[in-house]
Amino acid sequence: MSRIFIWWIGEAAADRAALEHVAARLAAAFRAPVALWEAPERPRHAYDPRRRQHASGMILRWLLEAGPGAGKVLGITDRDLFIPILTYVFGEAQLGGSAAVVSTARLVERADARGGGPLLARLEKEALHEVGHAFGLVHCGTPRCVMSRSAAVKDVDAKEPALCPECRVRLQELDVGGP
Numbered sequence: 001m002s003r004i005f006i007w008w009i010g011e012a013a014a015d016r017a018a019l020e021h022v023a024a025r026l027a028a029a030f031r032a033p034v035a036l037w038e039a040p041e042r043p044r045h046a047y048d049p050r051r052r053q054h055a056s057g058m059i060l061r062w063l064l065e066a067g068p069g070a071g072k073v074l075g076i077t078d079r080d081l082f083i084p085i086l087t088y089v090f091g092e093a094q095l096g097g098s099a100a101v102v103s104t105a106r107l108v109e110r111a112d113a114r115g116g117g118p119l120l121a122r123l124e125k126e127a128l129h130e131v132g133h134a135f136g137l138v139h140c141g142t143p144r145c146v147m148s149r150s151a152a153v154k155d156v157d158a159k160e161p162a163l164c165p166e167c168r169v170r171l172q173e174l175d176v177g178g179p
């Protein structure tokens, strides 16, 4: 499996313990080496002043240019993300590509403001979900699978922080068939 880099691209100080937790979970789920990528650049050009949100598609393209340039890169931000047709998104990824992004902005809903508990559990699930897309996994119909679609925080809370058995098989097939 390709190496995965996790890059904190938020505006608040990085929560290193949270990032290391997500790194360990990604490494276990995708059986891939995971490293933190630390660079001071931020995708501020992706800010849309009219919507007061960041365009996630622009962040994906920027991650490819500004990031490590190898393996997969997951940007994690505290800025609110959108795609043009939706009010907000928890994250976005290039299907079978190299870049993924997740935001904690909407995951803090009714979570402990100090992070930890539900916020970290939600971040872990959305990180698994978007990196799953980057490895080529599509949305899954198995109700509690981490690759099932989430429109709201309650959908995130209902998921398990794991790929279902079918998604694990698909992931292996994609890895064998891929580059």
Ligand SMILES: [Zn+2]
Binding pocket: 129, 133, 139, 149
């Ligand atoms: Zn998805």
Ligand SMILES: [Zn+2]
Binding pocket: 140, 141, 142, 145, 146, 147, 148, 163, 164, 165, 166, 167
């Ligand atoms: Zn699944």
